[in-house]
Structures are given as structure tokens and as C-alpha cells.
């Protein structure tokens with residue numbers, strides 16, 4: 001199952017910089033593990049925003065929920081999920 005996911009990151013300004021940097025480092029590792037295993041095939045920065053658009057390929061809604069709620073930045077994110085279906089005009 002394919003999903004388009006938008007993540008908007010809002011790190012509180014009173015979070016100590018070292019703690020924020022550590023969370024971002026762990027987030028990067030977590031994300032790259034999922035990219036390597038094929039479940040997170042695309043991640044794109046939204047120009048001018050601390051946001052990304054990502055494509056996830058997972059087996060179920062529950063798996064996507066587990067993946068997203070496991071993000072180290074999850075407590076500081078607003079997340080929008082759009083399930084994707086094949087377009088009838090797609091030639092692939």
C-alpha cells in the first residue's frame with residue numbers, strides 16, 4: 001500500500017539545542033533504515049518550510065501508524081496521510 005505523507009516539524013523553542021540535535025540525528029538514522037529496507041522510498045523537503053513530503057510503501061494502515069509513531073520527531077510533528085491508489089491512466 002502506498003501513502004503520501006506530509007510532515008510538518010515544530011520543535012519547541014525551549015527544547016535545549018543539544019537535545020534537539022540528538023533527536024534529529026536519531027531521526028535521520030531511523031529514516032535511512034526505512035529508506036534502505038524500501039518502506040520509505042521518497043522524502044522531499046518542502047521549499048522554505050521545515051516540512052517534508054514522503055512516500056511510504058507498507059503492508060497496512062497499522063504498519064504505517066507504527067512507522068510514523070516511531071519517528072523520534074513524532075511528538076513535534078503534525079502529520080497528514082493520504083492513501084494512494086493506482087490511477088486508471090497510469091501506463092506503468
Ligand SMILES: O=C(O)CC1=CCC(=O)O1
Pocket residue numbers: 007009027028029031050051052073
Ligand atoms: O526534517 C524533516 O523533514 C523531518 C525528518 C523526517 C525524516 C528525517 O530524517 O527528518
